Amino acid sequence: MKKVLVNISVASMFCMLAFLSHSKQLLDKVSVIVDQGVILESEIVELVDRVKANAMTNGQALPSDRALRTQAIERLILENLQSQMAERMGIQISDPQLDQTIENIAQSEGMTVPQFRQVITADGIAYESYRESIRKELIMGEVRRANVRRRVYITPQEINTLVELLNQQGDAQAEYRLGHILIGLPNNATEAEITDARERADKVLELLNNGSDFQKIAIASSSGSEALDGGDMGWMNINSMPTLFAEAVEAKPKDELIGPIRSGAGFHILKIVDTRGVEVVQIEEVNARHILIKPSIILSDTKAEQMLLEFRSQLIEGEADFADLAKEHSEDPGSALRGGELGWNDPNIYVPAFKEALAPLEKDEYSMPIRSQHGWHLIQLIDRRVDDATERRKEERAYQLIFNRKFQEETDAWMREMRDEAYIEVIDA
Structure with missing residues (x-):
């Protein structure tokens, strides 16, 4: 009898292990096929949970779980495509390079690496996971620079024109913090698709004018690369932002809503979150x-x-x-x-x-x-x-401002092209 009970217990244990293994496979099932790579369900869940945690910390409203999931999948698709390209290009970040970057991040926060590590783990983030996320960011940055930089061309005339404009404006120029929502259009969009996108953009603008939360709508509706960040484009000098945006926001006050503005990517809606002047310093x-x-x-x-x-x-x-x-x-x-x-x-x-x-x-x-x-x-x-603000310095500054604007524009275009050319299959649950 004792031997029989032992055999039953062993059999039960194997059944339990098989069940747990099957459950894990279900949790980590392939949810998206991206060219030669895949996105696991657990990756989507992790990103959505991270966005929710950040939103809770910042007191930010969020759209439905379905909208969050769609945006998370889009971000992971772009990251996956860039990772595949990095592998083909042989781009790697060594452990010493990674350690140096994390040390620099810690120093910028006024901490030592051990102190910084404690803060990371106290926030409930595994330090090794954080390290690998930084490695991934560095690799994707290298991929973008390698592929986009050669697409940026700046003529001497562009530099001279901006130098003249900077001289007219003086050194105390305005900077804008912009919120951005993009209602995207496919390449070679039909008239029906353009009309539909315009109507959706008008509806979004109507909601915003009626007091809806900009960040929540950006996360739910935007096709822009900043969607999961609530559409936040950060601080930009008026000469370093896309020309289309610069013309629209110049001299506009804080909290102004602008748009829809049409471009090749679709219809853009902007919000001037804040403005500030640039200090004149030596x-x-x-x-x-x-x-x-x-x-x-x-x-x-x-x-x-x-x-x-x-x-x-x-x-x-x-x-x-x-x-x-x-x-x-x-x-x-x-x-x-x-x-x-x-x-x-x-x-x-x-x-x-x-x-x-x-x-x-x-x-x-x-x-x-x-x-x-x-x-x-x-x-x-x-x-x-x-x-002392010599002409050479002004030319360097003008070049950098133009480069930053064009690099961002070309990055967005390159990522759209890469996405359009890829084989993507979202597998239904």
Whole structure:
């Protein structure tokens, strides 16, 4: 009898394990096929739960679960497509690069990495999951830069025109924080599809004018990339936002609703969430040069650092010339041919580790080797100066403003094209 009971117990245990395994498979079933990849049900649930948690923290209203799920699937489709492209391109983020990025994030919050880790876990987020989410963001950023940058072309005439406009406006220019809702159109939309989209856009604007919550409607209805963020586009200078938007919002007051505005992507509705002026400040610029060594399978982190320490000793002893070492060894193609020289720049353009290494240096002084997400750097400060808004500076500023606008426009277009060309199948439950 005892043996029979044991056998029954063992059989029951196996049945239970089989049931649990089956339940797990049901939870993690494939919900969307995306070209060569898939999106699991658990990924959708996790993203929806995260949006709900953020909304609760910020006291933000949300649309129905069905609308949230649709938006979550769209975001995950785009992320999945970019991840597949990163794999094809061989783009990877190493653990040292990832650690450096997280350290920079922690420092920007005024914390050490252990303190930052405690805050993350206290919010109920597994630290390893957070690390991998940052890795994914970095990889997708590299994919976007690699694919979109070559689509951006800026003519000298565009720069000159904007410089003239900046001179007319003066330095105290307005910045706008915009909310954005896009009622999207497919490529080669028919007249019926255009009419239907216009009617939906008019209905959305009517709801907003009657007091409906902008963020809730954005999450429920927008086809824009910021939909799950409540349509929040963040702060933008009027010259760095899409031209279509700049013309519509200029001189408009806070809380103004604008639209629908037609573009190739569909009908846009904007809300001016807030405005602010730009402070006029003097900016210290630095001229520096560096030697960049990138660790690899062949060259370890330790060896890369030791290599730069040897270069530093040779330079201090007068046994080597910085420009010659940079031309021969630096893996930064943009500066190596110039002897490692980076030119006059605002130090804020550099990654935090590089900027912090520059800060205490005196003229002609060498840093110790420092690690950034790009690799190991040996830096020499050539000189410092206070920028007094020279023409060169204005041209650089104009270029960056135009580049930011065009990069965003081309990113949106590239992502739409990638989405349209992909094989997508949403599998019904």
